[in-house]
Amino acid sequence: MKRLTHAALAILGIAIGACGSIDEPADMVLINGTIYTVDESNPWAEAVAVRGEYIVAVGSNAEIEELSGPETKTIDLGGAFATAGFIDGHVHVGATGSLLLGVNLLDVHEPVAFAERIRAATERMPEESLISGGSWGAYEQWASSSAGKTVTDEVAEPFTPHRDLIDAFTQEHPVLVSRFDRSMHLANSRALDMAGINENTLNPTNGEFDRDENGRLTGILKGSAYIQVRRAMPEKSFELRIAEFEAVQAEGRRGGITTIQDLTGPEMLRVYQETRRRGNLTVRINLRPTLFMVEHIASIGITKGFGDDWLRFVGYKAWVDGIMGNSGALFFEPYDHQPGNYGYLRTIMFPEGREGAGLSMTKHQKYTDFPPGNLETLLQAAVPTGLPSHVHAIGDKGVRILLDIYEKILKENDMVDSDHRWRVIHAQVIHPDDFKRFGELNLVAEINPYHVSDDMRWMEERIGVKRSAGAYAFRSLMDNGAVLVFGSDSPGTNAARYYLSPVYGLYAAVSRQTLSGEPAEGWFPDQRLTIEEAIEAYTMNPAWASFEEDIKGTLTPGKLADISVFDTNLIEAGRENPAGLLEAKVLYTIVGGRVVYERGD
Numbered sequence: 001m002k003r004l005t006h007a008a009l010a011i012l013g014i015a016i017g018a019c020g021s022i023d024e025p026a027d028m029v030l031i032n033g034t035i036y037t038v039d040e041s042n043p044w045a046e047a048v049a050v051r052g053e054y055i056v057a058v059g060s061n062a063e064i065e066e067l068s069g070p071e072t073k074t075i076d077l078g079g080a081f082a083t084a085g086f087i088d089g090h091v092h093v094g095a096t097g098s099l100l101l102g103v104n105l106l107d108v109h110e111p112v113a114f115a116e117r118i119r120a121a122t123e124r125m126p127e128e129s130l131i132s133g134g135s136w137g138a139y140e141q142w143a144s145s146s147a148g149k150t151v152t153d154e155v156a157e158p159f160t161p162h163r164d165l166i167d168a169f170t171q172e173h174p175v176l177v178s179r180f181d182r183s184m185h186l187a188n189s190r191a192l193d194m195a196g197i198n199e200n201t202l203n204p205t206n207g208e209f210d211r212d213e214n215g216r217l218t219g220i221l222k223g224s225a226y227i228q229v230r231r232a233m234p235e236k237s238f239e240l241r242i243a244e245f246e247a248v249q250a251e252g253r254r255g256g257i258t259t260i261q262d263l264t265g266p267e268m269l270r271v272y273q274e275t276r277r278r279g280n281l282t283v284r285i286n287l288r289p290t291l292f293m294v295e296h297i298a299s300i301g302i303t304k305g306f307g308d309d310w311l312r313f314v315g316y317k318a319w320v321d322g323i324m325g326n327s328g329a330l331f332f333e334p335y336d337h338q339p340g341n342y343g344y345l346r347t348i349m350f351p352e353g354r355e356g357a358g359l360s361m362t363k364h365q366k367y368t369d370f371p372p373g374n375l376e377t378l379l380q381a382a383v384p385t386g387l388p389s390h391v392h393a394i395g396d397k398g399v400r401i402l403l404d405i406y407e408k409i410l411k412e413n414d415m416v417d418s419d420h421r422w423r424v425i426h427a428q429v430i431h432p433d434d435f436k437r438f439g440e441l442n443l444v445a446e447i448n449p450y451h452v453s454d455d456m457r458w459m460e461e462r463i464g465v466k467r468s469a470g471a472y473a474f475r476s477l478m479d480n481g482a483v484l485v486f487g488s489d490s491p492g493t494n495a496a497r498y499y500l501s502p503v504y505g506l507y508a509a510v511s512r513q514t515l516s517g518e519p520a521e522g523w524f525p526d527q528r529l530t531i532e533e534a535i536e537a538y539t540m541n542p543a544w545a546s547f548e549e550d551i552k553g554t555l556t557p558g559k560l561a562d563i564s565v566f567d568t569n570l571i572e573a574g575r576e577n578p579a580g581l582l583e584a585k586v587l588y589t590i591v592g593g594r595v596v597y598e599r600g601d
């Protein structure tokens with residue numbers, strides 16, 4: 001094997017990393033690729049060399065083959081497209097796992113599929129574990145209403161299941177699944193037994209436990225009947241959580257996701273650590289505990305950067321208002337379809353406020369009508385830790401309130417022009433006066449591009465055309481100086497599933513169309529991004545926003561070898577045929593130089 005000196009490599013124009021000696025052969029080379037590095041100093045290449053966990057060189061086939069030795073593993077990409085590993089900037093890992101391993105009934109509204117899905121869940125889940133959630137009937141609701149109608153419209157004959165459908169194959173599992181709107185729930189016989197409920201123990205006039213024409217309980221529960229049964233259900237076991245997380249990792253590997261920025265609960269942090277101890281961690285996790293924990297976390301000395309390349313604290317999560325899906329996002333003017341509803345402020349916005357739902361606002365109420373809220377106190381407590389604030393704000397008034405609080409705290413601490421990297425999560429509907437403040441305050445907008453494809457079906461009906469012009473306004477945010485971070489918001493709402501796969505978000509950002517390609521010219525098409533900008537928002541920008549730009553986000557020598565390989569040239573598809581993005585399949589997902597997914601496995 002011919003050894004090349006640094007000088008010789010420099011003459012070849014090959015980019016060399018600082019890690020490792022150049023005299024040793026690479027552990028792995030990827031050759032014959034169409035490689036988009038996201039690194040503007042060297043955007044395109046044919047091949048990458050990896051040693052250990054790191055990229056050591058990016059260049060032409062000839063250059064990289066020089067780094068091959070007898071032991072080097074070679075992956076011939078055969079022209080396939082490779083780019084920096086995708087970083088999903090917004091994932092609810094626990095909820096995604098529950099949905100993936102448990103039962104997803106969003107698209108189910110008839111008995112055969114209902115029974116089949118629950119039977120399949122009994123095979124995936126450990127014995128004795130509770131099968132819950134499901135959200136049956138959600139898509140039926142959509143199908144029965146014309147485009148633009150809301151999910152609350154009446155459906156002629158909604159599907160209502162009976163426990164007889166599932167009892168035969170669910171003796172080993174209590175089942176307590178719910179209709180998508182939580183208006184009713186179905187318990188199987190095992191669950192009713194565990195709660196000590198049967199025809200004889202109940203007052204026959206109790207209508208919250210539904211009965212069939214023979215007087216037998218159907219298993220359908222409403223109101224407090226659900227709560228009564230729910231209380232008797234087993235807690236989720238640690239092993240079940242581990243299994244759920246493995247299902248999340250598997251979906252991430254198939255999607256080319258190499259880092260997840262989670263909204264982390266304490267139970268998940270334990271799961272990540274145990275998964276890692278067992279040698280099974282295949283996705284890096286950026287941790288964002290809730291801001292309510294700031295004093296505990298700060299009190300044991302955790303500050304910015306704590307953790308390592310696999311598990312790292314990158315910020316604190318908090319909330320200002322509700323969400324669009326249930327018309328809870330806070331606006332200056334009421335919702336068009338619900339006159340009188342302005343949305344609500346989360347309880348953290350009030351003195352001593354805790355995590356939880358909030359208080360509805362009226363037209364004349366300003367948030368300054370209340371004493372300074374707990375959010376301000378907690379944000380201030382987080383400042384000395386250096387861990388940035390990541391706060392959810394969705395409606396135009398919700399975003400205004402957050403910008404006001406951010407401005408106040410950043411100014412009081414003389415931090416406006418510091419490298420603080422604070423985020424506005426969602427930043428969904430922005431008042432025209434507020435775009436410029438993202439640049440003035442040097443903020444990151446952590447946004448969910450796929451919401452465009454999904455929410456545009458009802459946005460104008462709910463908030464009108466004028467306000468919709470400031471909705472998902474990614475171009476305006478960018479032009480005004482916000483750094484864009486993309487996230488899937490997996491697993492989604494009880495009306496839509498958001499996948500751990502970047503192609504949906506990339507498609508939505510460049511096309512601003514529904515999955516079926518409507519409207520033809522795109523919804524507010526001036527707000528479209530280029531595919532290059534969209535990929536940056538899914539790779540380089542989230543790495544920067546978590547203070548990890550030195551180790552990931554681009555395919556650059558010296559950075560971690562986190563690489564996603566697709567069968568489709570994402571840049572070409574994004575420019576010429578955005579629908580082609582939706583067809584793109586991941587061929588390899590590589591994390592820290594290890595192939596964790598290979599298509600066909």
Ligand SMILES: [Zn+2]
Pocket residue numbers: 090092489
């Ligand atoms: Zn979310």
